[in-house]
Amino acid sequence: MKNYPERQGSRDNKAMTFVAQYKQFASMRIFALGLFFLLSMILLLAAGPTRAQSDVNPPTSGIASSPELVEKPVGGNVPGDVLGSSSDAELWRAVRRGVQGNVSIPNEQAGVLIQANGENWRNFRNGPLSTYGIWGLIGIIGFLALFFLLRGRVKIQSGESGQLIERFNGIERFTHWMTAVSFIILAITGLNVLYGRYVILPALGPDVFSALTIAGKYAHNFLAFPFMLGVAMMFLLWIGHNIPNRHDLVWLAKGGGFFSKHSHPPARKFNAGQKIIFWLVVLTGLTLSVSGVALMFPFEISPWGKTFAVINMVGFDLPTNLTAMQEMQLSQLWHSVVALFIIAVILAHIYIGTIGMQGAFDAMGSGKVDINWAREHHNLWVEEQQQKASSDAHAQPAE
Numbered sequence: 001m002k003n004y005p006e007r008q009g010s011r012d013n014k015a016m017t018f019v020a021q022y023k024q025f026a027s028m029r030i031f032a033l034g035l036f037f038l039l040s041m042i043l044l045l046a047a048g049p050t051r052a053q054s055d056v057n058p059p060t061s062g063i064a065s066s067p068e069l070v071e072k073p074v075g076g077n078v079p080g081d082v083l084g085s086s087s088d089a090e091l092w093r094a095v096r097r098g099v100q101g102n103v104s105i106p107n108e109q110a111g112v113l114i115q116a117n118g119e120n121w122r123n124f125r126n127g128p129l130s131t132y133g134i135w136g137l138i139g140i141i142g143f144l145a146l147f148f149l150l151r152g153r154v155k156i157q158s159g160e161s162g163q164l165i166e167r168f169n170g171i172e173r174f175t176h177w178m179t180a181v182s183f184i185i186l187a188i189t190g191l192n193v194l195y196g197r198y199v200i201l202p203a204l205g206p207d208v209f210s211a212l213t214i215a216g217k218y219a220h221n222f223l224a225f226p227f228m229l230g231v232a233m234m235f236l237l238w239i240g241h242n243i244p245n246r247h248d249l250v251w252l253a254k255g256g257g258f259f260s261k262h263s264h265p266p267a268r269k270f271n272a273g274q275k276i277i278f279w280l281v282v283l284t285g286l287t288l289s290v291s292g293v294a295l296m297f298p299f300e301i302s303p304w305g306k307t308f309a310v311i312n313m314v315g316f317d318l319p320t321n322l323t324a325m326q327e328m329q330l331s332q333l334w335h336s337v338v339a340l341f342i343i344a345v346i347l348a349h350i351y352i353g354t355i356g357m358q359g360a361f362d363a364m365g366s367g368k369v370d371i372n373w374a375r376e377h378h379n380l381w382v383e384e385q386q387q388k389a390s391s392d393a394h395a396q397p398a399e
C-alpha cells in the first residue's frame, strides 16, 4: 500500500519554504528599487538646477526695474512687468498692414512679416483681371466673326490686274515677321500663365501642364528679346509713314470704308487704322518691355514709384514710396492688362491681314501687291510711287 498522506505532507512543507523565500526576495527587490530611485533623485537635484542656472538667463527687459513695479496691482496682466503683458494691438495692426521693419541681414524684404498687398494683388489677378481679360478676348473674336458674317471679305473691287507693285522690302518683312512670330509665342505662353491651369491642367493633366509651362516660361523669357528688337526696328523703319495727317480724319470719319462696299477713303502708305495699330504696337511694346524686364530680374528695377511721382505732378495722389514687392506686383498687373489689350488689337490686325481682306497678305508675304488693291486702299501712296518712278526714269541718262 502506498503512503500517500506522508508524501503529501512533505510536499506542503516544501511549498511553504518556497513562499517564504520568495517573499524575502521580493522585499529585497523593492528595497533595492527604492534605493535606486532615491539615489537618482539626489543626483538629479544636485545636477539639474546648476545646468538650468548656467544656460537660461531671463531677459533683462523682462525683469521689473524697481521693486515697486512688481508690487503694483497687475490688472489682469502677467505679474512682474513682463514683456508681452500688453496686447500691442497697434503693433500687430501695423504688421498686418504690411509695415516694413529693419533687419540686419542683406535681404531687406525679410523686414516685412506680412505682405498685405499680396492679397489684393492675388485677388485682382485671379478675379477681375482674368475674368474681364478672357471676356475681352472672346468678345473681340465674336465681333470679328460677326463682322465677317455681315460684311464678308473686303474684295478688290476692280478685280486683280496682274500688275504688281512693291509694298514692303526684305528688311521690312523680316522685321515684321520677327516681331509677329515672337509676339504670337509670347501671347500664347503668357496666356498659359494666366489661364493654363483652368484649361490645360484639367484637360492634359499635371505632368503635361507642368512640362508645357516650364518650356513656355523659357520661350517667353527668351523671345522677349527678338520682340523688343523688332518693335524698335519697326519704329525706326515706319515712323516716317505714321505721322498723323489730315487724310486720317477723313479716313476715320468714313470708318475706313469698311462698312460700305464702295467707299475707299484716300490714304498714303499707311491709313489711319494702320497708324493706330503702329502706335499701339510701339507704345505697348515699350511698356511691356519695361514691365517684362522688371519681372525678369526681380527687385532690380522699380519703375512704379517714379512713374507715380510724375503722374502726381498733374494732380494725382498716388503712393510713391512703394516696397520692392509692391513694385513687382504692379509690374505683373500692368504687364498682363496691357498684354491682354494688345492681343485683342492684334487679333483684329491678323483678321484684316488674312481672311478679312483680299490681297492684303501679299504685302507681307511676297512684299508685292496688286496695283488695283493698292489703288483702292492706298491711292495717294501709289501716286507718290509712280511719280517717284517717273522722276527716277527722267533722271536716268539716255543710253
Ligand code: HEM
Binding pocket: 167, 176, 179, 180, 181, 183, 184, 234, 270, 273, 274, 275, 277, 278, 281, 346, 349, 350, 353, 354, 360, 361, 362, 363, 364, 365
Ligand atoms: C499672323 C500674324 C500677322 C499677319 C498675317 C500680319 C499681316 C500684316 C500685313 C499683311 C501687313 C501689311 C498691311 C499693309 O500692306 O498695309 C502688316 C502690317 C503690320 N503688322 Fe502685321 N501681321 C501679323 C502679326 C503682327 C503682329 C503680331 C504685330 C505686332 C505685334 C504686327 C504688326 C504690324 C504692324 C505695326 C504693321 C504696319 C501697320 C499696319 O499695317 O497695321 N503684325 N501685318
